[in-house]
Amino acid sequence: MSAAEVTAMPEGRGGRMTRAQIVNAALALGLIGFGLGAWAMDETFLVTLATKVAILAIAGAGLNLVLGFGGLVSFGHAAYFGLGGYASGILAHHALNYTAMFEWPFVFEGTTSMPVIWLTAMAVGALAALVIGALSLRTTGVYFIMITLAFGQMIFYFAISWPAYGGEDGLPIYVRNGFPGLNTLDPVQFFGLVCVVLFAMLGLISMLARSRFGLALQAARQNRQRLMAVGIRPGGVLLVAFVISGAITALAGALYADLNRFVSPSMLSWHLSGELLVFLILGGTGRLFAPLAGAGLYIALEHLLGGVSDHWQFFFGLLLLGVVLFARGGVIGFLAGGKRHG
Amino acid sequence: MADPILDIRGLSRSFGALKATDDVSLDLRAGEIHALIGPNGAGKSTLIKQISGEIAPDAGEVRLRGRSLAGVDAAGRARLGMARSFQVSSVAPEFTVLQNVVLSAQGASGASFRFFRPVMRDAGLLGTAHDCIAQAGLSGREAVPAAELAHGERRKLEIAMALALRPALFLLDEPMAGMGTEGATALGDLLDGLRHRAPILLVEHDMDAVFRLSDRVSVLVYGRVVATGTPDEIRADPEVQRVYLGEEA
Numbered sequence: 253m254s255a256a257e258v259t260a261m262p263e264g265r266g267g268r269m270t271r272a273q274i275v276n277a278a279l280a281l282g283l284i285g286f287g288l289g290a291w292a293m294d295e296t297f298l299v300t301l302a303t304k305v306a307i308l309a310i311a312g313a314g315l316n317l318v319l320g321f322g323g324l325v326s327f328g329h330a331a332y333f334g335l336g337g338y339a340s341g342i343l344a345h346h347a348l349n350y351t352a353m354f355e356w357p358f359v360f361e362g363t364t365s366m367p368v369i370w371l372t373a374m375a376v377g378a379l380a381a382l383v384i385g386a387l388s389l390r391t392t393g394v395y396f397i398m399i400t401l402a403f404g405q406m407i408f409y410f411a412i413s414w415p416a417y418g419g420e421d422g423l424p425i426y427v428r429n430g431f432p433g434l435n436t437l438d439p440v441q442f443f444g445l446v447c448v449v450l451f452a453m454l455g456l457i458s459m460l461a462r463s464r465f466g467l468a469l470q471a472a473r474q475n476r477q478r479l480m481a482v483g484i485r486p487g488g489v490l491l492v493a494f495v496i497s498g499a500i501t502a503l504a505g506a507l508y509a510d511l512n513r514f515v516s517p518s519m520l521s522w523h524l525s526g527e528l529l530v531f532l533i534l535g536g537t538g539r540l541f542a543p544l545a546g547a548g549l550y551i552a553l554e555h556l557l558g559g560v561s562d563h564w565q566f567f568f569g570l571l572l573l574g575v576v577l578f579a580r581g582g583v584i585g586f587l588a589g590g591k592r593h594g
Numbered sequence: 595m596a597d598p599i600l601d602i603r604g605l606s607r608s609f610g611a612l613k614a615t616d617d618v619s620l621d622l623r624a625g626e627i628h629a630l631i632g633p634n635g636a637g638k639s640t641l642i643k644q645i646s647g648e649i650a651p652d653a654g655e656v657r658l659r660g661r662s663l664a665g666v667d668a669a670g671r672a673r674l675g676m677a678r679s680f681q682v683s684s685v686a687p688e689f690t691v692l693q694n695v696v697l698s699a700q701g702a703s704g705a706s707f708r709f710f711r712p713v714m715r716d717a718g719l720l721g722t723a724h725d726c727i728a729q730a731g732l733s734g735r736e737a738v739p740a741a742e743l744a745h746g747e748r749r750k751l752e753i754a755m756a757l758a759l760r761p762a763l764f765l766l767d768e769p770m771a772g773m774g775t776e777g778a779t780a781l782g783d784l785l786d787g788l789r790h791r792a793p794i795l796l797v798e799h800d801m802d803a804v805f806r807l808s809d810r811v812s813v814l815v816y817g818r819v820v821a822t823g824t825p826d827e828i829r830a831d832p833e834v835q836r837v838y839l840g841e842e843a
């Protein structure tokens with residue numbers, strides 16, 4: 253399966269789009285069209301729903317870098333999502349309450365500026381991923397899954413038991429953080445901003461996947477022994493991917509905090525780690541747009557089935573089983589066909 | 595005589611009570627094919643892995659051009675030009691032939707932490723890769739995913755990848771295994787020419803190929819080298835006939 257397509261050379265020659273590119277374009281236009289359509293019809297709730305899909309797709313895109321391209325099944329990506337959320341929540345909390353976050357070496361009262369918050373969230377996510385990755389990457393397979401889960405749970409319980417920032421109750425952000433030149437409280441402006449971030453992140457991942465780094469990363473998924481034998485150590489390549497991945501997912505967490513104007517330990521819970529994995533399986537692990545397809549389908553089903561039955565997760569489970577058993581390439585694999593090679 | 599490219603002294607490695615490699619010394623000189631033969635389980639693959647750095651010896655040392663490789667891992671040794679093929683073909687199955695060989699050329703370049711330019715448009719790496727693919731006789735198959743190659747073609751792909759590493763020497767573990775006679779002959783002809791690029795330590799079961807191609811032969815039995823010499827000397831060695839060639843007849 254997976255991402256050989258991304259590095260295949262003569263793709264899209266002569267100006268004709270491949271089927272995968274058409275599917276990707278349809279997904280992107282679908283998201284934007286849905287958001288703008290809902291806005292035109294004054295359906296604020298649906299604009300917010302589209303924004304949520306886009307944010308979760310960013311989080312999933314971060315995971316896709318390590319899972320889809322590097323083959324690392326991280327079951328702890330809620331950690332980066334939640335840390336990004338708390339980075340946003342804590343910075344805004346101090347700014348909105350005029351309390352100093354720290355007083356040395358200078359007095360810092362937090363900030364409500366999104367660009368600053370985003371950079372902070374990404375730095376925190378990257379740092380956490382560096383530590384967790386360096387320790388987890390000593391293991392492989394099931395042990396890797398378990399140790400990433402364990403780190404995620406550690407951070408979850410820490411957040412619950414730390415009263416300074418709300419503990420179990422979470423931390424409200426009374427006013428959505430600001431972005432220069434935009435009114436972020438206007439749902440459609442915030443939606444547009446999130447879409448720009450989403451497509452920038454997908455562009456970044458596409459660029460990485462095609463680079464020398466991406467070639468080594470995708471080789472690490474397929475055959476670590478061979479990678480060593482051509483003189484490339486898989487560990488370093490995978491760790492760098494893990495750090496970038498943590499930063500991207502943390503950025504999504506910061507946006508999610510702003511969407512809900514609220515951060516709570518639930519952003520750190522293993523349920524969320526599982527949902528991110530489900531997005532990728534649904535969408536088609538290793539396909540660039542898998543997180544968007546998967547998050548879109550998941551949120552749509554949650555919304556539609558959830559209205560019909562309280563047990564929508566049961567029916568959703570059946571669907572997931574079907575995808576795993578019969579459509580390994582997920583939605584995108586189904587629509588775009590198998591990977592094109594060269 | 596010139597110093598050997600590869601010099602192995604007193605290499606030993608046990609798995610529990612089993613001495614898979616027992617005080618093995620041999621060398622590989624510029625321009626030669628040095629064949630390593632021996633019955634199944636004699637320790638040939640284990641020896642290759644100690645040379646390539648995949649497993650650590652209990653005792654002894656490996657020297658490349660006089661430099662000890664103690665503490666250098668498999669990736670480091672590959673960078674120094676140890677180009678190896680595996681007994682069971684080992685490539686990136688989802689990558690095309692071209693991507694596999696570009697990966698190898700990238701490894702040799704030592705620059706994998708580059709994040710911006712598309713690797714499959716890197717003229718330098720592509721040039722090297724196309725050269726190596728042509729030399730290995732895989733021209734025209736560049737765009738085929740490795741998983742879809744015929745067995746013999748996958749062997750050739752491993753050779754192309756070894757060539758792209760700018761080899762100082764080749765470590766080939768049964769490169770002809772499972773190929774038909776025709777394929778084996780063609781690969782033999784290829785190896786015949788390669789020895790002048792870099793010497794070859796060749797593990798091989800096919801005795802005709804071994805005696806046709808090699809300049810020297812070492813015989814490994816129960817982890818020990820029981821004889822080293824020219825093909826003629828080995829054929830005539832009564833000990834070798836008894837413990838090894840006799841078994842085949």
Ligand SMILES: Nc1ncnc2c1ncn2[C@@H]1O[C@H](COP(=O)(O)OP(=O)(O)O)[C@@H](O)[C@H]1O
Nearest residue numbers: 609612614632633634635636637638639640641
């Ligand atoms: N990792 C290992 N653990 C235990 N025993 C091993 C291991 N690798 C090889 N052996 C044993 O060492 C001996 C030599 O194996 P090998 O080097 O593969 O032989 P050859 O390549 O000559 O057929 C065999 O008896 C094999 O079972």
Ligand SMILES: [Mg+2]
Nearest residue numbers: 638639640681
């Ligand atoms: Mg063997």
